[in-house]
Amino acid sequence: xxxxxxxxxxxxxxxxxxxxxxxxxxxxxxxxxxxxxxxxxxxxxxxxxxxxxxxxxxxxxxxxxxxxxxxxxxxxxxxxxxxxxxxxxxxxxxxxxxxxxxxxxxxxxxxxxxxxxxxxxxxxxxxxxxxxxxxxxxxxxxxxxxxxxxxxxxxxxxxxxxxxxxxxxxxxxxxxxxxxxxxxxxxxxxxxxxxxxxxxxxxxxxxxxxxxxxxxxxxxxxxxxxxxxxxxxxxxxxxxxxxxxxxxxxxxxxxxxxxxxxxxxxxxxxxxxxxxxxxxxxxxxxxxxxxxxxxxxxxxxxxxxxxxxxxxxxxxxxxxxxxxx
Amino acid sequence: xxxxxxxxxxxxxxxxxxxxxxxxxxxxxxxxxxxxxxxxxxxxxxxxxxxxxxxxxxxxxxxxxxxxxxxxxxxxxxxxxxxxxxxxxxxxxxxxxxxxxxxxxxxxxxxxxxxxxxxxxxxxxxxxxxxxxxxxxxxxxxxxxxxxxxxxxxxxxxxxxxxxxxxxxxxxxxxxxxxxxxxxxxxxxxxxxxxxxxxxxxxxxxxxxxxxxxxxxxxxxxxxxxxxxxxxxxxxxxxxxxxxxxxxxxxxxxxxxxxxxxxxxxxxxxxxxx
Numbered sequence: 001x002x003x004x005x006x007x008x009x010x011x012x013x014x015x016x017x018x019x020x021x022x023x024x025x026x027x028x029x030x031x032x033x034x035x036x037x038x039x040x041x042x043x044x045x046x047x048x049x050x051x052x053x054x055x056x057x058x059x060x061x062x063x064x065x066x067x068x069x070x071x072x073x074x075x076x077x078x079x080x081x082x083x084x085x086x087x088x089x090x091x092x093x094x095x096x097x098x099x100x101x102x103x104x105x106x107x108x109x110x111x112x113x114x115x116x117x118x119x120x121x122x123x124x125x126x127x128x129x130x131x132x133x134x135x136x137x138x139x140x141x142x143x144x145x146x147x148x149x150x151x152x153x154x155x156x157x158x159x160x161x162x163x164x165x166x167x168x169x170x171x172x173x174x175x176x177x178x179x180x181x182x183x184x185x186x187x188x189x190x191x192x193x194x195x196x197x198x199x200x201x202x203x204x205x206x207x208x209x210x211x212x213x214x215x216x217x218x219x220x221x222x223x224x225x226x227x228x229x230x231x232x233x234x235x236x237x238x239x240x241x242x243x244x245x246x247x248x249x250x251x252x253x254x255x256x257x258x259x260x261x262x263x264x265x266x267x268x269x270x271x272x273x274x275x276x277x278x279x280x281x282x283x284x285x286x287x288x289x290x291x292x293x294x295x296x297x298x299x300x301x302x303x304x305x306x307x308x309x310x311x312x313x314x315x316x317x318x319x320x321x322x323x324x325x
Numbered sequence: 326x327x328x329x330x331x332x333x334x335x336x337x338x339x340x341x342x343x344x345x346x347x348x349x350x351x352x353x354x355x356x357x358x359x360x361x362x363x364x365x366x367x368x369x370x371x372x373x374x375x376x377x378x379x380x381x382x383x384x385x386x387x388x389x390x391x392x393x394x395x396x397x398x399x400x401x402x403x404x405x406x407x408x409x410x411x412x413x414x415x416x417x418x419x420x421x422x423x424x425x426x427x428x429x430x431x432x433x434x435x436x437x438x439x440x441x442x443x444x445x446x447x448x449x450x451x452x453x454x455x456x457x458x459x460x461x462x463x464x465x466x467x468x469x470x471x472x473x474x475x476x477x478x479x480x481x482x483x484x485x486x487x488x489x490x491x492x493x494x495x496x497x498x499x500x501x502x503x504x505x506x507x508x509x510x511x512x513x514x515x516x517x518x519x520x521x522x523x524x525x526x527x528x529x530x531x532x533x534x535x536x537x538x539x540x541x542x543x544x545x546x547x548x549x550x551x552x553x554x555x556x557x558x559x560x561x562x563x564x565x566x567x568x569x570x571x572x573x574x575x576x577x578x579x580x581x582x583x584x585x586x587x588x589x590x591x592x593x594x595x596x597x598x599x
Contacts, residue, residue, distance in 0.1 A: 112405060209442035209505065211403055213456040213512065214432030223455055227446040 042300060049294025052287060061294060067259055067275075069283070075291035077272065077298070079259035084271040084299075086176060086263065087251060088244035091183035092191075096237060099188045103195035103233075108221060119196070126189040134253035137182045138174075142254055145181070146173030150266045169264025172256065176269040179255035183244050191240040194314075198232025199225055201318060228317075235313035242306035246299060248273035272299050348375040351546045352397060352434070352516055357411035359392050359401060366392040369411070370572045372565055374516065379538055379547040381557035381578065384567035385593070390550045393567065394518050397548065398434035399427040415516075432460065435514035435545075439521040441501035443508075445494035449485050452493045452504055456512035471511050478544075479507035480537050499530025506537070510545075517541070519549040523556070535560050554594060558582050566590045 046053075052075050053061050064076015106118040150171035157164040169175065202225050210224040226233075256268025257278055263269045270278075272295045283289040352374040359366040367389035374380050374397075382390040392401075399420060401407040412419045420430045443452050453472045454462075462468060472489070476482040481503040485496070493504060502522060509517060523531040538547060538560050551557050557564050558578060565575035566587075574587045585591050 205438055205440055205442045206444065208400065208403065208436075209438060209444075210455075212398065212400065212431055212436035212438075213459065213508065214428050214430075215456075215459055216428055219459050223447070223459075224444060227444065230446075 042297075042304075045293055045297035045300055049290050049292075049297045052291040052294045053297075055287075061291075062298065065261060069279070069285060069288040069291075073285065073287060075287065077291070077295055079261055079263075080270055080272040080275050080295065081298075082261070083176070083255070083259070083263065083269040084245055084273070086269070087179050087183055087255070087271055088241055088247075090180035091187055091244045092237060092241050094180065094184040095188045095191055095240070099191035099240075100195055100233065102188070102192040103199060104221065106192075107196050107199040108217065108225065119193075122189045122193050122196070124189075126193060130186065130247060130249040131253075133182055133186055134250035137178065137250055137254040141182060142173035142178050145178055146171060150177075154266070167264055169267025171266045172268075174254055174256040175265075175267045176255065176263055177265050179251045179269065179271075182250050182254055183247055186247060186250060187240040187244050190243055191236050194236025194239060195229070195233045198229040198236060198314070198317060201232060202228045231313050232317040235310040235317065238306050238310035238313065242303050242310065245306070246273055246303050248277050252277045272296075348378065350374075351376040351416070352548075353412075353414040354393070354397070355412040355414065357393070357396060357409070357413060359389075359396050360408040360410070362406050365570055366407075367396075367567070367570045367572075372572055372575055374546050374548050375563065376546050377542050377544075378562040379542050379549060379560055380563040380565060380575075381561035382548065382550045382565050382567060383552075383554060383557050383593070384573075386552075388567040389570040390565075390567040391520055392570075393572075394520055394548060394550050395436075397516075397518055398431050398436055400431075400436065402427050432456070432512055433514055434516045434518060435509035435512065437502070437506050437509055437517065437519045437522045439524050441498055441505055441525070443493040443496065443501040443504045445492060447493055448490050449493050449496070449504060450489040453507050453511050455508060460512070472507075475507040475511040476504075478510050478537070478541065479503045480533050481507055497530075499526045499533065502526055502530065503534065503537075506534070510541070514545060516546045516548070519547065521550050521552060524552065531556075554582075566593060568593070 056064055056075060061075065062077050062081055064074070065078045066072065066074040066076045067079060068074045102118065102122070106115045106122070110118060150168075150173060154165070154168055154171040157168055206224040206228060207220055210220040215223060251271055252274040255270060255274055257270050257274060258268030259270045259275070260268075276292050276295055280289070280292050283292055350373045354370050354372045357370045357372075358368050370393055372393075382394060384390050395401055396409050397413055397420075399409075401409055409421060411421075413421060415430070415433065419425070420427075420434075444455065447455065450472055451458075453475055454468045457468060457471055462471075473482060473486075476485060481500060484500060485504075488495070493501060496504060502525075506517075506522070523534050526534070535556065538549070541547060542562075549557075549561065561578045563575060564578045564581040566573045566581065566585075566589075568589055573589050574581070574585065576585070581590065582594060585594060
């Protein structure tokens with residue numbers, strides 16, 4: 001089509017829009033800068049971590065259970081991979097339904113002023129720096145859990161079911177469960193905001209159609225709203241998972257930082273981001289530092305994949321919602 | 326509650342000359358006004374829908390005909406800042422009266438919208454029986470019968486009988502619209518409100534739906550908003566003309582299209598305006 005356009009027309013267009021041209025070139029350069037940055041980051045992480053990946057194997061590095069920078073100089077990331085999986089999946093499971101409930105309430109049930117407040121608070125809590133969550137976790141949540149939940153449970157188990165003790169672990173307050181709980185609190189606003197947006201995408205005529213059939217609010221949700229927003233809600237969960245995987249500061253502050261397997265419910269654990277944050281300052285051995293960078297590489301890839309998948313699902317849902325308009 | 330005692334010969338045809346006979350009022354709006362905030366959407370409308378008749382609402386865009394239609398089954402309850410005043414009597418009792426459940430009202434007064442609103446992820450079958458499942462009907466056989474009967478009524482059965490389990494999103498726009506009509510009919514409403522049901526459809530689907538109305542009115546009372554005056558003339562027994570949020574006049578369709586009482590109606594119908 002463009003080739004067949006008369007040439008004088010195209011020239012005059014270019015002439016009148018020369019300012020536009022310059023501007024579009026500039027923003028194209030800036031935009032490609034972001035892309036280049038991402039590619040360079042992936043490349044740097046890969047080349048920086050290539051040595052341990054080659055030495056222990058692409059999968060062997062992930063599945064090796066020994067992380068010993070001092071004596072054996074052996075680097076297997078499994079304790080951190082496991083810790084990351086446990087904390088992020090655990091956080092997702094704990095946060096998903098409360099977040100969905102908040103989203104449904106804010107989008108469909110709450111009176112207008114209440115919905116405004118909820119939405120504002122969701123956005124606000126999503127923006128609180130994670131170190132604040134961490135501080136709160138260290139000074140308030142962890143001691144509280146220790147005194148009112150971990151210790152009583154531990155003492156009860158010691159008296160009545162000593163078989164459970166090895167699974168419970170040291171009830172110091174700083175450990176796996178505390179990390180899961182704080183992560184769950186952190187991803188709730190994230191999941192809820194995305195679910196709310198997915199629900200809002202459902203076209204009003206779909207809702208009205210259900211109401212016109214004599215549906216109650218819940219039936220409208222069930223029949224018209226949730227089927228159409230389901231994919232978007234799931235995509236939100238993916239993105240929240242990506243966030244939970246990469247969350248560093250708050251987790252590092254409360255997880256107890258122990259990579260001794262097997263992990264216990266109350267006892268210390270560690271995640272990929274937390275070990276990077278903890279060890280990079282004292283990683284004097286090149287192989288140690290490179291192993292940390294390799295961890296970063298894997299994290300980068302997983303986060304990338306989760307974000308791409310989540311983004312694709314959200315786009316598909318938006319298209320579906322438009323398609324039925 | 327009035328009993329239907331319409332003689333058989335009434336039912337066969339919505340014949341125009343019958344308008345002189347005593348008609349049975351099914352739904353009556355009394356001094357009905359709808360406000361959007363402070364703005365008046367429709368003001369003080371008095372209008373009756375007659376049992377087993379098709380009443381068309383015509384008028385230029387923004388004249389309030391859709392606003393009025395939506396007040397007849399309390400759809401405005403769902404929109405904030407909309408206020409309805411006056412009465413709508415369904416068989417003599419006010420649907421806005423205290424203690425009236427809008428959900429029950431909407432089960433008796435169904436609605437079909439301008440754009441097809443089939444639930445795209447549900448199957449054709451589940452779309453049709455959605456309303457029945459809501460009222461707790463679980464019996465497979467009765468659901469099947471209701472689905473077939475409603476799809477027959479909506480002139481869609483032959484086209485979808487082999488793909489009842491397929492998602493409704495796969496149907497064409499015209500089929501989806503007939504599916505929403507079947508869905509509305511499945512709960513056996515007494516009255517069906519249709520808001521420009523053919524506005525987004527091709528001529529063939531439009532024809533199918535128009536043909537449908539002639540037979541449907543044997544079971545239900547129909548009110549239809551339309552932009553298309555030929556359509557109003559073809560399918561309705563009564564026509565109501567709205568302008569600027571007011572009901573200008575309502576009469577039998579033959580009278581409205583030949584010798585309307587009001588100059589404004591005449592201007593609109595003859596195409597000099599609107």
